[in-house]
Each structure stands twice: as structure tokens, then as C-alpha cells.
Amino acid sequence: MEGMLLLCVALVITSLGISGTATTITTYPDFQQLHVKQTIASAATKLYKEEEEDGGSESESGGARWKVKVVHRDKIFPQAPYNKSSNSHHHLFHARINRDVKRVDSLMRRLGNSKLVTDFGSEVVSGMAQGSGEYFVRIGVGSPPRSQYVVIDSGSDIVWVQCQPCSQCYHQSDPIFDPAHSASYSGVSCTSxxxxxxxNPGCHAGRCRYEASYGDGSYTQGTLALETVTFGRALIRNVAIGCGHMNRGMFVGAAGLLGLGSGPMSFVGQLGGQTGGAFSYCLVSRGGDGDATTGSLEFGRAAMPVGAAWVPLIRNQRAPSFYYVGLAGLGVGGMRVPISEDVFRQTELGDGGVVMDTGTAVTRFPTLAYQAFRDAFLQQTANLPRVSGVSIFDTCYDLNGFVSVRVPTVSFYFSGGPILTLPASNFLIPVDDKGTFCLAFAPSAAGLSIIGNIQQEGIQISFDGANGFVGFGPNVC
Incomplete structure (x- = not known):
């Protein structure tokens, strides 16, 4: 019967540990229930457990454990005066896809041209209404700290905020940071x-100059400085940040960017031995009405969960900022799609692997892999009403009038054995207010594979840089 709830599922993650040879990351049946009306109405399920009011807690090892909230951009200031556009699914979808295409173009350019403390954290929030990067955290900059929303980006190796005096700045929700009012601001010399x-360092009047370009026309230029950055009650001193006096592009709304890449100038890289390159995040669900839901971003060894399924990170010398993992194959409805593992070992833009990226929304696969995967999904959803493709999506359904539908599972087979099976809402997403849902994957003609943030949402993801692993689960968020 249409609308009948056929099956309830829950995310359960188990692991044999880093030394294990096979891990089943989820225990979904071969088919799941997609709750159509709930998704269309954007009724958010609060999966995130609020952290302590003071922003920190004691870890079992006795050290401080800090976290900050992570919020998707759709959830911040929905009535912001500079956001005149509709908050409908149609508008949010097309705005997100437009940003996503630019993001992927940016990654392609960077890869193609490449030559190559104590534990703490923050809340991660949505920044859709800001017209900026996909996920935001709120941090303090300077002394006394000035609160700023910044984009988190796992593919970037610099921390920067817009600064006064600003010869060219875009609109942001917070007052632009003024280093003249910070007692801890210290410019960096050219010879340091x-x-x-x-x-690509520069020099002007004895001070170090930086610039960063994001491939889509976005850029930031300014002075490199040492400054105090605050996460809740945690103060991290002498963080090298870019003080941007000329900034332009897709970061509208946010004050700047918190680079979480694996390079030495990223926030993670600068913390170095204090955290061992260890951090963990949970990305919240996107878009819509109702109360905001929040995820989290944590730093430090205490953030590494017990019971996660660990997958080795792959180092790509041509793209040292990015986090790569080995992908062996794809599954639909509990059946592995016949795709050679070699398809995912792209060599044109570096050696092997799939990029784990917080800034890309839609997962991309090489065209041959995508087509085989899509065709397998179509075979198992032949009973659902099809509609024409929308934007970059070629597999869409008219689910208007349904309360819930039965859909096959989608799984990632990682090299070494682990299998990640996604919740239905992480691969069938609404693209308008008429009940149109699309399979949230796209082909990559250049052969680059990216696991985007739609597929990462609601899953605890941890990076253990010191040991070279990324973990999935065991918690949902």
C-alpha cells in the first residue's frame, strides 16, 4: 500500500579495528525506507547530542576534550537581509549545485596544476543562507576574541579571515576583524x-604576504600574522592566519576559512604534535525549515572513537593537502556492482584513491563506474515513477504523494575490507517542492573520484593523521 512503512532501519557500525581485514560498517538490510514527506517538509531529526555549555569536558585520559558545533549553511540566519532568495528546495538545490560545480572545477585545477594542544572542538553549522561554503563553525579570533563564522574545508591548507582595513571585502554576517583591536596580533616577517x-609567499614593507585562489574566481590576499584562535574555552596561541585585505568569491557570509587539510599551514598541520593530526567531525543534515540541527568538530586524540571502522589514508604527492582513501567498488541492494577496482585508481591527477572532501556536496565517480552503478540502481527501482533529470543528476523520481518508499541500499566497498552502507537520505535527495527526488551522484569525465558531504552527512568521520587512517562511525550525529 502506498505510504505504508515497510521497513525501519538504524545505523549500527562495528569494527575489527585497524588491524582487521574485513569490517561491515553498517547493518542495513538490502532495502531501506526513504521517508518522503518528512524529507520534503524538512522535518529535522535531532541526532546531535549537545555538548556541554562550557564547550569542553574531561577525557578518560584526564586531558581536556574540546568540541565546537558544526552547522550546515542552510540553517544559518534564514532571514538574513542579504539573502533575498527563496528558501525552497528548488532554490537551495540549484544554488548548491552551482556552488558544487565550481568547487569541483577548483579541485580539478588545483590537482591538474599541482607540482608538488589539548583536545578541543566546535559546533558546525549550516551556512546555506549566507551564500557561502557548505559548513560553518564559530570561532574566536584575537584578544579579546571576536566571534566569527568560518567555513571548514578539508581540502584547504590555510586559515584566514577578512581584516580591516579592507580595500575589497565581501559581505559577512559578523563585523570584519580589526587587528588594531587585538592585543595578540603579530605580523609575520618575510624572513620567518x-x-x-x-x-607562494610575498613580501611588502618587511611583512609576509599570502594569497590563495580557489579556482572559480574566489581569492583572498593579505598579510600573514600570528594570532590567538579560540574554540569555546580553549585558546590556541600563535596560529598563523591570513589577514585578508582583498577578498572575493563564494565565501559571502562567512568571515573566512578554517583549512583542515593535511599540509603544514592548515589548522590541523599547525597543531602538529599537540593533536597528532587527529580530528573528528559530524556533518548535519542540509537545508529546510524548522529548528537548526548541529553537528560537531573535535580536535585531539580523545576525539578518536572506539569502535570505528578504519580505512588507510593514501598519500598523493601531487595533492598533499587532500585526504585520499582507497575505493574498491560499489554496491546496490546488497549486491556488488561489477566494476574493476582499477577504475578508481585514477592516475591523470595523482596516484590512486578517492578524495574525502567537506567542500564538495555531490559524490563523483569516473564515468564508467558511475554508469554501471546508476544502471544497477535503476534496475532495482523500476517500480518507482521516473522523471527527467535535473541539473547534473540524470536519475530522478516523482515521489509526490508518497509517505515513504522502499529503496535499495547503496554501499561503498573500501580497499582492505570495510563496507559503508549509506542511509537512504544520503543518496536520494529532494530537488524541488513537488516531490522530485534524485540520485545524488554524478559522473566525472576527468576520472577524479570525490566522496562529497551529502554522502558523509550524519556519519561520524575521524582522521588519525599520525597513523594514517580515516574512521567511520561508530556514532551517528
């Missing part, structure tokens, strides 16, 4: 070691 770590 930290200046030498920049990819």
Missing part, C-alpha cells in the same frame, strides 16, 4: 620560517 611554509 612560517612565511617560508606558504606555497
Amino acid at each position: 620560517t612560517v612565511c617560508g611554509r606558504l606555497q
Whole structure:
């Protein structure tokens, strides 16, 4: 019967540990229930457990454990005066896809041209209404700390905020940071070691200059400085940040960017031995009405969960900022799609692997792999009413009038054995207010594979940089 709830599922993650040879990351049946009306209405399920009011707690090892909230951009300031557009699914979808295409183009350009403390954290929030990067955290900059929303980006190796005096700045929700009002601000000299770590350092009046371009026309330019950054009650001193005096592009709304890449100038890289390159995040669900839901971003060894399924990170010398994992195959409805593992070992833009990226929304696969995967999904959803493709999506359904539908599972087979099976809402997403849902994957003609944030949502993801692993689960968020 249409609308009948056929099956209830829950995310359960188990692991044999890093030394294990096979891990089943989820225990979904071969088919799941997609709750159509709930998704269309954007009724958010609060999966995130609020952290302590003071922003920190004691870890079992006795050290402080800090986290901040992570919020998707759709959830911040929905009535922001500079956001005149509708908050409908149609508008949010097309705005997101437009940003996503630019993001992927940016990654392609970077890869193609490449030559190559204590535990703490923050809330991660949605920034859709800001017109900026996909996920935001709120941090303090300077002394006294000035609260700022910044985009989190696992593919970037610099921390920066817009600064006064600003010769060219876009609109942001918070007052632009003024280093003249910070007691801890210290400019970096051109001859300093930290200046030498920049990819293309410059020099003006004895001060180190930085610039970063994001491939889609977005850029930031300014002075490199040492400054105090605050996460809740955690103060991290002498963080090298870019003080941007000329900024332009897709970061509208946010004050700047918190680079979480694996390079030495990213926030993770600068923390170094204090955290061992360890951090963990949960990305909240996207878009819609109702109360905001929040995820989390944590730093430090205490953030590494017990019971996660661990997958080795792959180092790509041509793209050292990015986090790569080995993907062996794809599954639909509990059956592995016949795709050679070699398809995912793209070599044109570096050696092997799939990029785990917080800034890309839609997962991309090489065209041959995508087509085989899509065709397998179509075979198992032949009973659902099809409609024409929308934007970059070629597999869409008219689910208007349904309360819930039965859909096959989608799984990632990682190299070494682990299998990640996604919740239905992580691969069938609404694209308008008329009940149109699309399979949230796209082909990559250049052969680059990216696991985007739609597929990462609601899953605890941890990076253990010191040991070279990324973990999935065991918690949902």
C-alpha cells in the first residue's frame, strides 16, 4: 500500500579495528525506507547530542576534550537581509549545485596544476543562507576574541579571515576583524620560517604576504600574522592566519576559512604534535525549515572513537593537502556492482584513491563506474515513477504523494575490507517542492573520484593523521 512503512532501519557500525581485514560498517538490510514527506517538509531529526555549555569536558585520559558545533549553511540566519532568495528546495538545490560545480572545477585545477594542544572542538553549522561554503563553525579570533563564522574545508591548507582595513571585502554576517583591536596580533616577517611554509609567499614593507585562489574566481590576499584562535574555552596561541585585505568569491557570509587539510599551514598541520593530526567531525543534515540541527568538530586524540571502522589514508604527492582513501567498488541492494577496482585508481591527477572532501556536496565517480552503478540502481527501482533529470543528476523520481518508499541500499566497498552502507537520505535527495527526488551522484569525465558531504552527512568521520587512517562511525550525529 502506498505510504505504508515497510521497513525501519538504524545505523549500527562495528569494527575489527585497524588491524582487521574485513569490517561491515553498517547493518542495513538490502532495502531501506526513504521517508518522503518528512524529507520534503524538512522535518529535522535531532541526532546531535549537545555538548556541554562550557564547550569542553574531561577525557578518560584526564586531558581536556574540546568540541565546537558544526552547522550546515542552510540553517544559518534564514532571514538574513542579504539573502533575498527563496528558501525552497528548488532554490537551495540549484544554488548548491552551482556552488558544487565550481568547487569541483577548483579541485580539478588545483590537482591538474599541482607540482608538488589539548583536545578541543566546535559546533558546525549550516551556512546555506549566507551564500557561502557548505559548513560553518564559530570561532574566536584575537584578544579579546571576536566571534566569527568560518567555513571548514578539508581540502584547504590555510586559515584566514577578512581584516580591516579592507580595500575589497565581501559581505559577512559578523563585523570584519580589526587587528588594531587585538592585543595578540603579530605580523609575520618575510624572513620567518612560517612565511617560508606558504606555497607562494610575498613580501611588502618587511611583512609576509599570502594569497590563495580557489579556482572559480574566489581569492583572498593579505598579510600573514600570528594570532590567538579560540574554540569555546580553549585558546590556541600563535596560529598563523591570513589577514585578508582583498577578498572575493563564494565565501559571502562567512568571515573566512578554517583549512583542515593535511599540509603544514592548515589548522590541523599547525597543531602538529599537540593533536597528532587527529580530528573528528559530524556533518548535519542540509537545508529546510524548522529548528537548526548541529553537528560537531573535535580536535585531539580523545576525539578518536572506539569502535570505528578504519580505512588507510593514501598519500598523493601531487595533492598533499587532500585526504585520499582507497575505493574498491560499489554496491546496490546488497549486491556488488561489477566494476574493476582499477577504475578508481585514477592516475591523470595523482596516484590512486578517492578524495574525502567537506567542500564538495555531490559524490563523483569516473564515468564508467558511475554508469554501471546508476544502471544497477535503476534496475532495482523500476517500480518507482521516473522523471527527467535535473541539473547534473540524470536519475530522478516523482515521489509526490508518497509517505515513504522502499529503496535499495547503496554501499561503498573500501580497499582492505570495510563496507559503508549509506542511509537512504544520503543518496536520494529532494530537488524541488513537488516531490522530485534524485540520485545524488554524478559522473566525472576527468576520472577524479570525490566522496562529497551529502554522502558523509550524519556519519561520524575521524582522521588519525599520525597513523594514517580515516574512521567511520561508530556514532551517528
